[in-house]
Amino acid sequence: MGIIKKVIGSYSEREVKRIIPLVDKIDALDEKIASLNDEELKNKTEEFKERLKNGETVDDILVEAFAVLREASWRVLKKKHYRVQLIGGIVLHQGRIAEMKTGEGKTLVATLPAYLNALEGKGVHVITVNDYLAQRDRDEMSKVYGFLGLTTGVVIPQDAQDSKRNAYNCDITYGTNSEFGFDYLRDNMVNEMEEKVQRGLHYCIVDEMDSILIDEARTPLIISGGSASVNEYYKLADYFAKTLKIEEDFTIDEKSKSVLLSDEGVEKAEKFYNVENFTEVHNLHIQHYTVQALKANYSMQKEVDYIIKENKVYIVDEFTGRTMEGRRFSDGLHCAIEAKEGVPIEGDNKTFATITYQNFFRMYTKLSGMTGTAQTEEYEFKEIYALDVIVVPTNKPIKRIDNSDVVYKSEFAKFKAVVDEIERIHETNQPVLVGTVSIEKSELLSFMLKTRGIPHEVLNAKHHAKEAEIVAKAGQMGAVTIATNMAGRGTDIILGEGVRELGGLRIIGTEKHESRRIDNQLRGRSGRQGDVGESTFYVSLEDDLIKVHTSEKFKKITDKLDLEDETQVNEAWTVRAIESAQKNVEANSFDTRKNLIQYDDVINKQREVIYSQRDRVILKEDLKQQVLSMVEDVIQENVTKILVGKKNKKFIEEEVKDLIKKIKELFKIDELKEETLSEIMEMKSKDDVRSYFKNIAFSLYDAMEERFKEAFEDLQKAVILKAVDNRWIEHLENMEHLKQYIGLQAYKQQDPAMAYKLQSAGIFDDMVSGIKTDVIKGLYKY
Template sequence: MRLSGAWWAKGLVKHNEAGIKKALPLINRKYELLRHLSEPELQQQIERLREEVVQHMQPRHVTYTTVAIVKEAVRRKLGVILHDEQLLGGYMMIKGNVTEMLTGEGKTLTSLIPLFWFGLQGKGVHMITVNPYLAERDYMQAREVFHFLGMTVGLNRSELRMEEKQSVYECEITYGTWSEFGFDYLRDHLVYDPKHQVQRPLAYAIIDEIDSVLIDEAKTPMIIAGKSKAAPDLYYICAKFVRGLREHRDYERDVETNQVMFTESAIRKIETVFMIDNLFDLDQMTVYHYLLQSLRSQVLMEVDRDYLITDGKVHIIDAFTGRVLEGREFGDGLHQAIEVKEGLRLSEETRTNASITVQKYFGLYPHLIGMSGTVQTETEELRHTYGLEVMPISTHRPIVRKDAPDLVFSTKAAKFQRLVKEIIALHQRGAPILVGTTSVQQSEQLAARLSQVHLPCQVLNAKTEREEAEIISRAGRKSAITIATNMAGRGADIRLEAGVAELGGLHVFGLERHESCRIDLQLRGRSGRQGDPGASQFFISLEDELFLRFASDEAEDWRESWKWGEEGVSSQQLLRFADMAQNRAEQQMYGIRTLLYKLDCVVHRQREWFYSEREDILHSEKMEDILSRSVSHWIDICVERLCPAKRLPEEWKVRQLGQEFGLTVSIHAVELMTPSEIRQQVGQQWRQGWSLFLETQLLEKWRSSWRERCLRLIDQCWMEHMEVLGSVKQGIHLRAIEKRDLADIYEEEAYQLHLKFIRKYHRAITREVIQEMKDQLAFPLSGSA
């Protein structure tokens, strides 16, 4: 369903769109025929369409009929007539494209077209949203339409029981959030009984606000974690140690990537204080990890910006929405490092049981499409990472919103002062105002200034998604002043109250440019929906975080030569400078996402091995074959290690080899044997004992017991492996000094660690098998090698 990136070029976009627009008269002609049918007659048409799809009888008219049927179903059940741009958007998604439809163009109803089409394929289609509120809202709106179309539809919620989730996933169409689908995938690969898995094989996914999910959320992997026993003393020791470190002397801070790294002098100091030879040895990863997390908590993490402290606990603040993430913790011990820093009671450390990045999870869907109002700027990344192409859809009505050029100020104080003046003037006219901020702190600072001049405002700050949507929807009322983080309430339309259009519509102000111009476009797009009047403008200062992080030297030069006073200026030179800083930020974030994707590609290959091995255990009817394979694997490893071909036979450790497998092995005639013959002899002796052992077992009960034991052993080894991999990833940026590709370095180390993980797993299985045989068969067996 995905299209080749080579096919896409700007010159072909208009040509392709024009070609597809030729389908619109045919679709609407079919629609005119359908709208005059009785309900039984229309149901017959739907059933005929289903049969044609199931039998793969799919000439071109079948897709036209699909679009027309959805249009008629929406008219009959919702009283809404889909306009041509919605039909075009839905048709383009059927063809495998991502569609860009601006805010207010009706993406939610447009999605019903590809949902119906892919639902007809019978493999299940997942309709993915950014938050539970939108999932439930869209499900409730679409449910009646799909029931009319004869489709089963369900809502995937986190509170559902296992049986309920299985039922939801059996539906032809399933609504839910991106994270819930991802976590269900991870949980399915942790079960101890295949009957407890809930998902069918992944087939079709349609993502609403696809840029938010695939781009904005791509920096943070989905993680299922369990509690583990931390080493509190080491946290306190490391926290005390890093408090004595000084920037530039002991550590360097990369403002752009928001990373810290120890200097050479600090590394020598650490090795002396902690009495270790090499801090970067894999055996020292625990010490290094705790030290780095302590340093990150001290230098990078700031209270009331990155986290809140309430009731003696640390709560994460979502960087995009400003919302407190209930029930979430910073991973890999960072949460505990912050608790030590803040003098709080130390909680149990979380341990990663399973994880996957957003990119890799959605890459598992054979057919992936989506829609957004602001995705055109990310065309290259979507094509490169996901193999997706973007089709911009024209607006139903012309955009009449007035987008004024940014006003640039030397200081934040001057920016706030001018913005408050603008808000006062507009408020006196009765015009509604929406101010987008990049942080909770900014929202509170502006609200405080408006309070000083007695202007009431609604601050959208750490609300639930439902409250956000309700607040945002009221932002179009007369005299309303709404302050919100740029991402808050996304997906909810702002409709103008009667009389507001005559006042110029909704006025949107951006208080600071975001790290991506796409987020700025989303804020502008809050105004001017469906041909409504409106206005937008950004007020930025040279003290904004964007400039401090990505262009601090240049910003300082501009401040020193400032000549435009306190009222702000839209100088072309300054605007080009702002664009340059934002472009740097975008390139930096893209680089981070690309590196994380490359690193997870390495992990994913290992994850696939782990999941495949685990599935074999989970579904195996003969556990003795699984165990025998592990023991044979460990025999191969031990013979290679204890009886290597490059050493003389008299140097081989044959007796130690026998002891490893519970065998009493003589060394008679070893000098005449090859390692292969040694391997054969040890394997033969073990298999003799194995056969005798199996004859004494009640196999069904024994197999069930060992299935669970095997799963627990492989899970334990995998979790330990993931911890070490995580520590390597945490410090990978320190390896940049080697002037090699970081992904290549990581792949090399991850490969060696994976071999170690496999050896550890097979050794654990072998030792438990041998011990059980000893207990029940009076092992060891005697024999000669």
Template sequence: MSIIYEKYMELKSKNQIKKLHKIVEKINALEDTYKGLTDDQLRMKTSALKESLQNGKSMEDIRPHAFALVREAAKRTIKQRHYDVQLIGGLVLSEGNISQMQTGEGKTLVASLPSFLFALHGKGVHVITSNEYLAKRDFELIGQIHRFLGLEVGLNLSEMDTEEKKQAYLCDITYGTGNEFGFDYLRDHMVNQPSEKVQRGQAFAILDEIDSILIDEARTPLIIANKSGASIELFEITSMIVKSFKKGEEIEVDLPSRQVHLTEKGIERIEKTFGVDNLYSTDHQVLFHYINQSLQAEFILRRDVDYIVKEGKIELVDAFTGRVMDGRNLSHGLHQAIEAKEGLEINEENVTQATVTVQNYFRMYSILSGMTGSAIPAQKEFMDIYYLDVVEIPTNRPKRRKDEPDLIYQTLNQKYKRIADEVKHISETGRPVLIGTTSIHQSEMLSAYLKKAKVTHQLLNAKTEEQEAKLIAMAGQRGQVTISTNMAGRGTDILLGEGVAKLGGLHIIGTERHESERVDMQLRGRAGRQGDPGSSQFIVSLEDDLLNQYDDEELEKWLKKMKADETGLVISPDPRKFMDKVQETIENQHFSGRVHLLKLEDHLDQQRKAIYGIRNTLLDSEELSSSLIEQFRTVYQETLDELCPPNKTPEEWDTPALYMKLQSIFPLSTDAASLAGREREDIEDMLEKDVNAYLLGLSKVDEDESIAQQARSFSLSLLDQAWIAHLDVMDELKEGIHLRSYGQEDPYRLFQLESHHSFEEMLKEYRHALFAKIQFILPNTQEMEGIQS
């Protein structure tokens, strides 16, 4: 992000704060008025505000009163009063933007303001948290304010059944995780009865830790999958083959983009092993897919970083929290490839039934807003992809945290020794220390060094969300030393124990620069909340994972100039400046990856919406006949266009094929021979009687409930099958996108063209399959035509 752009956004943010201060003055002026009202009178104000909206007032018109009302309700229920800066944060959210607020500034209380305002519309507000523990906590705490004001508040949890979820979504405000809201959206488009749906649309969303959800998790699509019965033996074979591959010989590895590519030598080895002449031909797509997944498992995914092996099973690790993700599997055979790599029993591969990216799910909301302590570094991405402005909210009290400059060592061993010495020295003074790591493996390594230095400490590995929150909350107590993955316990305040402020407050040590500056900001922000004293420092090394992702040649050049002291501490050239450059480069590569994904997914998203639109019409419409008639006219014309093309003469047309194809979807009273050699207009005249008879039968579908139900069931089932098959084709197409840049052609344009063609063909096949089935459940159309005559 350029300095000019940063300065422009900073100035824009300050101007917005000035404007919002005027609204805060209006809210403050109403405080005494609302203080004098009884509880019942406050509740009546909620009804009055709803009425105002219905009578044409805008949200901006009623906002000061809504915020003043919530502030008074908060004082009476949870004994907390919104500070002016919290009101500003709420105003930013109410305008559909992002409030950047420092850790400990009360983001949870801030969300109570716009969620109440949005809820007055009656369309449902979704408040998104990063985990279910926080969703329960906020539902219980902030829910008191809204229930007091007469609103209904719901909680959406993964273990809930359909009826419980439906009730949660019917509430004015519903709490839950982004994943659960997204999965419910997908499940709603897999049901067979309208009554099985749980959501009522995407109107308003407020995201806590918005950068974590919309950026860090943006490359991980939400997928609902079933077993496929794919070849387990082929996974074992391809895994064994790629184990012998070497970087720079058979493969090229690009760690920043997490991609592995075969070299010419690698391609030759595979083609020779399997006896194929062209690995990239359509005949060998399945083999190519298995090879790709085995390469990814072998050279990109790391044990004890991306996953752990526990009791003979692969358990995935959340890269941002370090927590094991129970029950989660990688899709498209990647999970099975890891099982083969580790020599475990290989389970059946999953086939995608429904999928949506986090980006495209949240872009469906009419108003999207959120809060975080670290949005500024990503403000361009927020604007480019989500059209969200970032406004930096002033702190309630001046910041007193001291951020010390990084210490950069040559080796991991030197780094860990320095951290152990630093922790021992600081903890002996009674100051608490929180150490942030980037993986479970790193946490365990550091723990071993601290044990050797005889430093008592708490290790937060593989804890539940609730345990994490409790242990993180205790990290500010006198003499406490806590090792945690950077994002563990995010959303939980660390309160200082008695006397700790006088000692200098909590000290944060970062053991590795993260791929994103935002995560480093979040870690530093754990200290110095609400004007408390505190400090932070990163102690890192040149052997950290971050540098493995950097350009080898650039790194080599810098290392040749590098000088260090006798402890291994790098002195020159400026190591901090170099680490900033490395981090920025990798962050830009990840941004490019998200843009790449979005370019591909945007086209698929349009197709998804089209399919879900057809599905909703089939599901919700009481007049199924009109939909079937429209689809039949389409498939009939498509068949004529395909087999009676205008660029050929009637003698060249394949009339036997035309007859066979038409007869498979509706009864014909003529024979194939009578169609031969005729003009298209003559053929259509000959078929008109049979077509009209069939259309008459379709028009009567709604009159027989049993037939209508069967027709609807056929339609939904066949559409779902067609969509699932199409998703599989799209996965293969996306997988090979890097190979599709032929000559000067744009690979995205090629993807768009091929995916569109595949989509249109899928719809044709669906319509044909549908009428091939439906003709057998319709009333006797010939008899009906006779009656009508």
């Protein structure tokens, strides 16, 4: 395989070769486009739009449009796209992922496909990881777009609806992944089309694509509101969870962070909660509270997964190291952690609307992205998003030296060696950035440095307010910066005067992350744009990655080595085993995300049905036909459900009486004519009964229509929307509980995903039936 690769090149190298002729054509136009005056250059935008109207495609005009944008960028910003940036721009336009190293100018690269695709007039969305970058990139690049006659907007959370609508109506719109997703959800909760802010999902360029589509794939966007009062069950379940013994009463899968009660645990639960069968469907709520309490107590770690600040629980993003302000763990886990930590329980919110990033971004007609670290997840991008990864060459060769891992037997010995190395480097005045995997580890290292008298800064979720100040100084002579993953992505550390001569920024990793991409991001803080630099990772055989994810064979071999705690392990196979463990974790994580997509695709299809129905109602499309169809369905359902038997070829009188009572209740009929019972008793089939009641319901409908006149459409719209929204909120809660229930059925030898699909179909049908019933009851009371 290696020989073939050397001969024909990697996939990315072959794809880049195919792109080079286009880059040559853009270069060839350089002199011609540069000769145009400003007015002629600006007029190119209208010319391109006209050509598209006349049947040409964006691919037909790519070469010239890129050349125009490149020249405009030079005139306005004094920045001219390098050839490698043109390659990156073409990759993005083709709906692919461009892997570009730190400092290669990804923001400038995005202007090329953004301009080209905006010419179609359908809108282009450029996604960044935070509001600051969205505003910054829009402010800078809008000068180029504006010069060429295109409008740009930025979507900020605190903006008013009108401002957002204006931003989305621009040719190119910048914003964060979460805000675009939340706006999509909010748009599907409005009561008038004019209240929506988005105008469709056409073409999207996602910066830091792996962060959003891989790392955050399991974190759904949720719009929620306060439900009923704080549930005492959380405190009760927390008390119960703390009485259980690990392995005996429950097991934890440390890889997936899932919890499963044993038979003994189920027995204890039944006794504690005083229920006969803990795993029955009607005990879903008890199962839910118990599972979340177990997760909170035995799987979620303080200072790793969350912190307590001002008597509140704040989530720590494992990939960025930042606190996720305003976000709560979903499905009651946040409340369970609050119960565990003894802080006020803020209440279990009801979910009004939810979507995962996986499903949101798959709705775009064309999707592309950029990142410095995507190749390790190439298979996942292809499998889930149908996107391939193209590695774009760097403009200048990378000079950073990446040393082999340094492995120690004990964690203590590892940290001692790290501090020794920091002390040695600090004496030379070379700046050093030290990466840690958690807040807890960053504070331990800080304590050790203080005992040595080494001045340093700490950057973690507890000190995020000083982030800009700390990052600004991290590349200066003598700087020592300890950081969690906060400093790993999108952080530009500028080298101070004289630092290049000292060898550039030195990177020390104190532990391997479960994902190789996070390690690569830390390395990528050094050696940007051809700068010198150096990186080394220190690892111990007691690190979580090795304890949890290496094979039993590896553990047995290392135990037999009989090494002193402070001994450095020099065997090359240990480094290979660590990389193998990371690959295994990545594979497991991929399987988890792929499995979640199977679950999420079910709710996604249901969401599409409901949101489509809402839009039809808001637009008042065939409202009369919709309602009358519901009337027929509700009557048919009740006739079928209630009239189940016959006696002497006639309906059973008691069943007919029950049906009449039900129809009167549904359609708010005070009295039916006296002979109704006898007439139905003489009918030959259920179809005759359905027709009989349908005629009565339709007559009542006609009377309402005559009474309300023009206002009747608005009344019907309001009633249907209320029914749909209330039932959808209830449905989302039921689906979450179903997930928990399916997990508890794992030992019944069923495929969980298949069981979920089958049972969710029944729950969805029940919801649809409930909507129809609520509409009938809500409308006919008038």
